[in-house]
Amino acid sequence: MSAFDFRINSQVRSLLARHWLDLNKVQIGTFHGTVRLTGKLTRLGGELASRHEPRLIEILDIELRGLNGVERVYFDVVNWKKNNSGEWVCTDAGEDLRLATTPLNDIKTFETMSRGAAKARMSNEPKLGPVR
Amino acid sequence: MKYEACLPQLERLTSIRPTYADIWHEYCVLLSLVGQNEAALAAANHALQLNPQYGDASVSRAFVLAQLGRQAAGFRGLRSLHTRNPDGFHTLFALGIYCLRNGWKDVGLEQLLRAESFCPKLPYLLLHLAAAFDEVGESARAQERLAEAGAIVEALDNPLLRGCVPDNLGALSDLHSWRDPYECKVHVLYANMKSCEGDLPAAEEELLQACRRLPGHVLIFSHAARALVARGKRAEAMMLLTALLRMDPGCPEAHMELSFLLVEAGEWEVALRMLRKAVMLRPLYPDYHFHLGQLLWERGRKEEAVEVFHRVMTIHPSYGHTPIYLANAYLERNAAADAVEVLESSPCRDWPEALILAAQAHIRLGDVSEARASLDRALALDSDNSEARQLLASIEKGPQETVAEA
Numbered sequence: 001m002s003a004f005d006f007r008i009n010s011q012v013r014s015l016l017a018r019h020w021l022d023l024n025k026v027q028i029g030t031f032h033g034t035v036r037l038t039g040k041l042t043r044l045g046g047e048l049a050s051r052h053e054p055r056l057i058e059i060l061d062i063e064l065r066g067l068n069g070v071e072r073v074y075f076d077v078v079n080w081k082k083n084n085s086g087e088w089v090c091t092d093a094g095e096d097l098r099l100a101t102t103p104l105n106d107i108k109t110f111e112t113m114s115r116g117a118a119k120a121r122m123s124n125e126p127k128l129g130p131v132r
Numbered sequence: 133m134k135y136e137a138c139l140p141q142l143e144r145l146t147s148i149r150p151t152y153a154d155i156w157h158e159y160c161v162l163l164s165l166v167g168q169n170e171a172a173l174a175a176a177n178h179a180l181q182l183n184p185q186y187g188d189a190s191v192s193r194a195f196v197l198a199q200l201g202r203q204a205a206g207f208r209g210l211r212s213l214h215t216r217n218p219d220g221f222h223t224l225f226a227l228g229i230y231c232l233r234n235g236w237k238d239v240g241l242e243q244l245l246r247a248e249s250f251c252p253k254l255p256y257l258l259l260h261l262a263a264a265f266d267e268v269g270e271s272a273r274a275q276e277r278l279a280e281a282g283a284i285v286e287a288l289d290n291p292l293l294r295g296c297v298p299d300n301l302g303a304l305s306d307l308h309s310w311r312d313p314y315e316c317k318v319h320v321l322y323a324n325m326k327s328c329e330g331d332l333p334a335a336e337e338e339l340l341q342a343c344r345r346l347p348g349h350v351l352i353f354s355h356a357a358r359a360l361v362a363r364g365k366r367a368e369a370m371m372l373l374t375a376l377l378r379m380d381p382g383c384p385e386a387h388m389e390l391s392f393l394l395v396e397a398g399e400w401e402v403a404l405r406m407l408r409k410a411v412m413l414r415p416l417y418p419d420y421h422f423h424l425g426q427l428l429w430e431r432g433r434k435e436e437a438v439e440v441f442h443r444v445m446t447i448h449p450s451y452g453h454t455p456i457y458l459a460n461a462y463l464e465r466n467a468a469a470d471a472v473e474v475l476e477s478s479p480c481r482d483w484p485e486a487l488i489l490a491a492q493a494h495i496r497l498g499d500v501s502e503a504r505a506s507l508d509r510a511l512a513l514d515s516d517n518s519e520a521r522q523l524l525a526s527i528e529k530g531p532q533e534t535v536a537e538a
Contacts, residue, residue, distance in 0.1 A: 006427050010392040017361040020327040020335075027419070029453035031460075032519075034485045038452070044358075045324030046145045046155050072517065074483070092148075 004069040005030040011067045012037075019053070019060070020044050026077065033071035035064055041077045042092070049079075050090030056080075057088040136166050138321045141328070146175075153183040157192060161317050164196050172196045187213055188314050191226040195233070195312035203234045221250045225257065226313050228264070233310030237268050240310075253379050255281040255297060255347035263307040274301055285347050288375045292368065296344035316346055320355050327362075335359055343372070348379035350386065357389060366393055384413035388420060391427075400431060418448035426457065434461065450479045456486050463489065468496035484510040484517050491523055500527055 008030045016023060026039040041056065043049050049056050057075055064073045079092040142159045149155050156179035163172035176193035179186055190213045197206035210227050217223050224247035231240030241264045248257055258281035265274035282297040298304065319342035323335035339356035346352050353376040360369035373390040376383060387410035394403035407424040414420050425440035438461045444454045455478030462471040471493040480486045487510035494503035504527055510520040 004430075006423070006430050007395050009423075009426070010396045013392050014361050014366070014396065017358050018364070020324070020332075020362060023358075027452050031453055031456050031485050036453070036483065036485070043324070043328065044355075045141075045321060045328070046149055046152060047141075047324070047328055048148070051328075071519070072514070074514075076483075 005032070008033065008035060008067060008069050012064060015060070015063055015067070019049075019056070021049065022046075030070075033069050034074065035070055035072070036074040036076055038076045040079050041075075042079070048090060048092045050092065054090075055088075056090075133166065135162060135318045135322055138162055138318070138325050139166065141325055142321070146178075151182060153179040153186050153189065156182065157186065157189040157314070158317055158321055160189065160192050160196065161312065161314050162321060164192065164199065164312065165315055165318055169196050169199045173200065187217070187220075187223065191222075191230075192312050192314050194226075194230055198230065198234060206230065207234075219250070221247050222313070224250070225260075229260065229310050229313055232264055232267065237264070240264060241268060251380055251382070253284055253348070253381075255284050255379060256349050258284070259297065259304060259347075260307055262301060263304045266301050266304070267308065271301070278304075281347070284379060288378055290371055290375045292340055292372060293344060293347055293375060296347055316342060316349060316352055319352060323355065323359060327359075332359070332363055336363055348376065350376065350380060350383050354385050354389065361393070366396065369393060370397070382413060384410045384417075384420070387413065388423070391423070395427070400427070403427065404431065416447060418444045418451040418454075421447065422451060422454055425454075429457065429461070434464070437461070453480070455480055456483075456489060459486075459489050459493070463493055463496070466496070468493040472497070482509070482513070484514045484520060487513075488517075488520050488523060491520075495527070503527060 009028050012028045012035055013023060016026065020043050022042045022044045025042050026037055029036045041049050053059060057080055061073055064070055079090060080088050081091050083089045139162060142155065142162055145155050146159050156175050160172045160175035160179060163175055173193065173196045176189050176196055179189035180193065190209050194206035194209045197209070207230070210230055214223050214227055224243050228240045228243030228247060231243060244257070244261050244264055248261060251257060258277045262274045262277035262281070265277060278297070278301060282299060285293050285297050319338055323338045326335040326338060336359040339352060339359050342352045343356050353372060357369040357372045360372065370390060370393045373386045376386045377390070387406045391403040391406035391410065394406060404427055407427055411420045411424050421440055421444045425437045425444060428440060429437035438458070441454055441458045441461065444451050445458065455474050459471040459474045462474065472490060475481050475486050475490045487506045491503040491506040494506060504524065507520045507524040510517055
């Protein structure tokens, strides 16, 4: 395993952040300098990435290959596919109708919410008191 | 109001992504902010229909109901959320604000104090508490909380936050309207809209201003840190996340984000500490464990790394690259058969990087034809893969050289 895979992952995250891409929806993995992106490439806020950069994958491919230690890059994302002429095309809008909601984010919110569980008190149910 | 400009974008998003509960919630927050409460309620209901467990949407729905004069219905919604999660900081905070908004000041104050017992150093909470004490006529305690918030922020010595806490209670007037705590999402929405327009400085400015308005708010700080990274201001992003951790030491997102930035800065050991803490705070998140395992491996702590990879597989049997890393570890331990087994049963078995690793394992096992088959498959998927090509060429040289190279 390359000594730099974790560092490459960090650099990839920064690079995706520069494109304002949602890091919660894409998984980044690197092994021996081979970077693989899985999940969805979406802009933060839920926007279609293709609306802003129709050539997003080609641009990312060039930029990712320029990172120190990166040997090759694979895009294995569900909302971009290669067409017959080998060009990357965003399939987002059609894909969205079939996909479920974003449960991971919601689960994260709930886990954050239960952070104080260790300090549970005996009576938790709020009672309406007198109004001052 | 400038946030109104986000409405058309969200309207469009709800039509192209109708199954995303978070977008419906954001739409609700924005509609409520611009006074379209009936539409906001419909959006909240839609979010909850998609995900009945969505806490943020339940909170916003309660506030919208209160706006529509249905305080009791709103309270019922919050109470059920509170029953499910009685010690959640965000539930308590929202409940406190809701009660204060509706004039139930004692209960509201009590809930905010409970929230404070979980996160005592959060300046934005202390500011709300100061406003609450002020409202019930306890000026001395109000002033005390205000001073405390100011001292916490000043001690951070962060130029982005300096002076953001006012020194007099009169400056807290906007907090007395006790609005939906998730209204802060509009700052993120506005920043996203600005980024879509290509105006990253405006996006950054919006989020930094929000940080100054809500010091210690995890959502705002995380987005602001990303905005800073997006503009290449890595050191400032690190400072912001460090500040967040000093205010909210139990924030797993900040530990995680900071660990990546620390690795880029070469601070491996601190990054490792951050990752361990993130895992401790969110023990069921496979991605947190995986990153920890990967960093441990790269720092040479291989036994511990393998243990962590096993843990990832227990939580999520096919999580990302874990089977590849585990197979690689087996290969290093001369357990080639185990490596093959892990790879063959994993969903990533057809990735070129997995096929190359499988070929190496087959070579170790003396099964050259299987190795060749794996490499052929890798090359069929990616004909430019030089690693696969080299290994295939070495197979042709003869078994001894091949084993040595593998």
